[in-house]
Amino acid sequence: MPVTLSPAPxxxxxxxxxxxDDVFLLEEDGGSHFHPSSEKxxxxxxxxxxxxxxxxxHTHTPRxxxxxxxRxxxxPGSVGIPRFGCDRQSGCPLCPCHAQGHTMVVQPSYGQL
Structure with missing residues (x-):
């Protein structure tokens, strides 16, 4: 499987x-916890x-x-395997609205997505 895929322009x-594949894009590994990566x-x-x-x-953490x-x-998190103390599954329905800055992550109770 390729490291990246571009399904649409x-x-x-x-x-x-x-x-x-082993580098967290949005988080930094603090040893016993993760913290958000800076923009830099x-x-x-x-x-x-x-x-x-x-x-x-990679982290299964929605952000x-x-x-x-x-950009x-x-x-989107994880539908099947929530991690790091999160007991909720999460996902993100995608549509062209992301281009206008409207991105939504949903987190229903486990088993409802």
Whole structure:
């Protein structure tokens, strides 16, 4: 499986980061906990990837980040395996509305998604 996939113009999918499946794109590993990456850290991990919408995973932690250049980075979380103390599944329905800055992560009770 490729490290990245681009299913549509201006959309990039990756598991960890565009260059490394094992690197958290939106979080930093603090040992016993994770903390959000800064925009500078995220830009560094994105490298030359310039998609308007990048979908990542790896941490199973839902988070949406809008960079100062209006690119959106989205980790929808996990439908099947919530982690890190989260007892809710999460997901993100995608539509063209993301281009206008409207991205939504839903977190129903486990088993309802």
């Amino acid at each position: 201006d959309i990039l999918l990756c598991h960890g980061s565009p260059s490394d 850290q995220i830009r560094h991990k994105l490298g030359s990837a310039g998609a308007g919408l990048t979908l990542c995973g 949406v980040v809008r960079l100062s250049d209006n 959106t980075i989205l980790n």
